[in-house]
Amino acid sequence: MAMITLQTLFIAFFGIASVAFGVSVFRTSSMMRSALALLFSQTALGAMFLAMQAEFLGVLQIMMMATEMSIMAIFMVMFMMDPGGLGEMEMTHQKQLSILAGVAGALVTAGIALFTHWGADGVAAPAAAEQTRALGMELLGRSMLIFETAGVTILTAMIAATAVAMPALQRKKTS
Structure with missing residues (x-):
């Protein structure tokens, strides 16, 4: 306990x-x-x-x-x-709409949580090792192609961003 x-x-x-x-x-x-x-x-x-x-x-x-x-x-x-934020900078936009959306979302979520019949309690969850094994089988099974494609896409985007940034950095050094 x-x-x-x-x-x-x-x-x-x-x-x-x-x-x-x-x-x-x-x-x-x-x-x-x-x-x-x-x-x-x-x-x-x-x-x-x-x-x-x-x-x-x-x-x-x-x-x-x-x-x-x-x-x-x-x-x-x-x-x-100004990455350090030493200058005056406003980081929020549409404050009233954001507050309204946040309050509305919180009320809807609370309403769903409180007024939904959740049914009977489920069966006990499997042990942590079994959950990890099942997750690994899911990731390495039918979803493997999706994850591999996403990984290659992210790597390509990082290389492209670095390649785009290099000329700008070289111009900064020479000026």
């Missing part, structure tokens, strides 16, 4: 941390701080997966977000006029 309570405590802690860092993404006027807050938010989400004993998903989430946010931060430093 104490293990369940401790696990629930960790899930709640990382969930709250993820939401708090997610909010701070939009509260800062710096693209760099925003990227770091997004990294911390997604890392907390990965830690939630780890706390739920979904080790594969947790480690994958953390590794993907660390790589993605590092690349994003590098490109922001290269191309942003």
